[in-house]
Amino acid sequence: MRYFLLSVLLGVLMPVFTFAEEESKEKIVYEINVNREIDNTSRLYLSEGLKKASALHADAVLLHLNTYGGLLDAADSMRTAILYSPIPVYAFIDNNAASAGALISIACKKIYMRKGANIGAATVVNQTGAALPDKYQSYMRSLIRSTAEAQGRDTIIQGNDTVYKWKRDPRIAEAMVDDRIIVPNLVDSGKVLTLTANEAVKWGYCDGIAESTDQVITEYLGYKDYKVITYEPSWYENLKGFLMNPVLQGILIMLIIGGIYFEMQSPGLGFPSVVAIAAAVLYFAPLYLDGFAEHWEILIFVAGLVLLAIEIFVIPGFGVTGIAGILCILAGLTLSLVNNHNFDFQPVSTKDFTRALMTVVCGIAAGFLFMLWLSSRIGERGLLRKVALKADLSKSVSMAYDLSRIVGEEGEAATVLRPSGKIFIHGELYDGVSESGFIERGEKIRVIRFENSQFYVERV
Structure with a gap:
């Protein structure tokens, strides 16, 4: 009976000890800085950073963002990696998350912003800043809308009614792309949506305002004993992204x-x-x-x-x-x-x-x-003038020597004639054209006529 009571007591206390041990364990926060244009280099930073965070068994990944946007395909790969990451990814917008940066931020589990920061303006544009045709905007609208929907909905019980409310309203995300989208009390038609930090908090696109990553970790993530490890890209990763x-x-x-x-x-x-x-x-x-x-x-x-x-x-x-x-x-x-x-x-x-x-x-x-x-x-006035042939060869050629006198002479193929190539006649090298199919190098040939500064030959 005594052993039975001891076993029951251990069974009750063990979860308490385990919970206390987990609470006292130092949390690992892996920080990835993206303070540049969204391109393949940024995509590699995130991909390699998530791999290293996983190897370290990090408790959270903090994406430190300050970007005006960039390549859509790179941003799409980054938002997919964030959505399917087994480690929760949180975004801290340090000033700007425009265009592709807004898409990446919306993919994160939580968004925190510095005072004065902005998120939005995700219209697809070309290199000059002009909006691309609706074919591209349609894809971006669907992409950013599905990213917002991926954050799920909250279930709200109001009396006998059950209301489902999106954590991030897809309509607001879509308004960041398309100026035709109207969100009552927020944006009218003809304006692409960009939210300030306070507006983002009000409309569910920011989960808190913070002035530093430490404030995000302690105040919002609730980690008291933690260690921040920052991703440092290697020269190889920078080179690969550049290429x-x-x-x-x-x-x-x-x-x-x-x-x-x-x-x-x-x-x-x-x-x-x-x-x-x-x-x-x-x-x-x-x-x-x-x-x-x-x-x-x-x-x-x-x-x-x-x-x-x-x-x-x-x-x-x-x-x-x-x-x-x-x-x-x-x-x-x-x-x-x-x-x-x-x-x-x-x-x-x-x-x-x-x-x-x-x-x-x-x-x-x-x-x-x-x-x-x-x-x-390439020529006398070109960039490669020092290696170009400029000599007037006509001055060095004796016009008295009539090449037509060689017609009927025999020689051998200096190169393979298929059908053009080089021939030897009396030890001199000339251009030759075969009229009897391919002639291998070293075969005997006979000159049958001379036209257009070329000898036409046949196999002997």
């Missing part, structure tokens, strides 16, 4: 295409090949490490290069092989920019695919324009 900038990706595509083009214009492997290979490595490496580029997408790009090389150096003319090579290069560059999983493209939206395709197409177009510009600069 994934859409503008730089377009430049790398331009260098890849330009390197391939100029390599096609010169024999052997030289500087253009080095530029194209280096640009391809810088383009694919961060995408592969970040999980965007799959093995098979990179192989498609390499296969395109191989097909293009076969078309240039093996098969005469330009036909199916060359077209297939160009399509493979285009497909490899484009598919590496979309976040598909193996051959599953269901998570990829039409907007994401269009953005990836436009990045590649614009990069290729810029590459061709760059090649035309660079070609025009």
Whole structure:
């Protein structure tokens, strides 16, 4: 009986001791600072920060925000990561959470703001600040509305009635995007909504006003004994984010295409090949490490290069092989920019695919324009005037020597003729065109005529 009573007593007291131990345990708050434009670098900061917070078994993640917005696709990835984070993520808006920053804030479990801070103005705009067509606004309205709805509703009992009230009214979130949305007593038609800290508290888009992260943690999260660990990005993460900038990706595509083009214009492997290979490595490496580029997408790009090389150096003319090579290069560059999983493209939206395709197409177009510009600069007055051929060769050629006298002479192919190439006649090197199919290097040839400064030959 004594042992029975002791067991019952331990069973009653054990939860009390466990609860007291948990209360006395030091809380870990992992802080991630996003005080910059929302782009792929910011997305990497959040992604890596959440991973490190999880490894440390943090009790909470505090997102310290001060941003005027940025790229929509990066903001979408960030808000998804926040919504599905197993660790609660809280936002502390230190002055600004505009545009993409508003979307990210609304995804957090709680929002706290400094006095004088603002949240809203989430209309999708272009680089000049002009609003994009309604197709883009429609997607953003749906995105920010569903983010607000994800915070759930409160159940309010009023007498015999049950009322469900959104914790964050989706209509208010939508008004931050569309100036046609009317919220009574808050915003009229024709105005995009931006909330001050006090207004955000009143309308449920701020859970408290604080002047520091310490005040957020102690006053609102209720942690007395806590430790703040701040995420510090490494140089590698900064470099990877920089290389994934859409503008730089377009430049790398331009260098890849330009390197391939100029390599096609010169024999052997030289500087253009080095530029194209280096640009391809810088383009694919961060995408592969970040999980965007799959093995098979990179192989498609390499296969395109191989097909293009076969078309240039093996098969005469330009036909199916060359077209297939160009399509493979285009497909490899484009598919590496979309976040598909193996051959599953269901998570990829039409907007994401269009953005990836436009990045590649614009990069290729810029590459061709760059090649035309660079070609025009090669010459006596161009940037490459020191390496351009400027000599007047006509002065060094003896007009008395009649090349037509070589017709009927025999020699050998100095290079493979398919059908053009180089030939040796009496120890001198000339341009030759085969009229009897491909002629391998070293085969005997006979000159049958001389036209347009070229010898036309046949196999002996």
